[in-house]
Amino acid sequence: MSEINTYRQRIKDLNQQVCDFVGDIPAEGLNWRPDFKDINSLAVLASHIAGAQISWIVQVIGQRDFTHDRGGEFDTVVTSGQQLVNDLSRIFSEVDEVLESLSTVDAGEIRPFKDHQVPIRWGLVHIIDHTALHFGQMQLMYQFWSRGQSKPSPLWTQRFGSS
Helix, strand or coil: CCHHHHHHHHHHHHHHHHHHHHCCCCHHHHHCCCCCCCCCCHHHHHHHHHHHHHHHHHHHHCCCCCCCCHHHHCCCCCCCHHHHHHHHHHHHHHHHHHHHHCCCCCCCCEEEECCEEEEHHHHHHHHHHHHHHHHHHHHHHHHHHCCCCCCCCCCHHHHCCCC
16 A cells, blocks of 8 residues: 555545534534634534645645635534535545545655645645544534533544545
């Protein structure tokens, strides 16, 4: 398996975990924010995960045009978990298509990003870190909203190799 395909599997697994997590949460829970200033809802965090993947994987690494409204991510309000999953799935599908198209590319290849030259490898590891970080925030935000309940998720041994 190529290095990029290894990263692709990790990203697909994280993206599936995000979709599975939000799918059955009611809109009230997805849009809820605690009474602190500038705390993001579950829907905003999920939207931001997808937006970062558009920026890094589709635009920077894949060198494709894609409209990304980073500021708009933080205004996300959804009507249902299914709506959010549909929106995420559309974006995650585009991300996976780009990663699949790069499966034979050297992960050390450089991509321009603003005033920097960034190896593809760095961008993909950054996205894995970023997605995992915000997914952890989502898990905590759910616990706050549900007053201490948590959502079960499969262990890594149950997910290993499934993506």
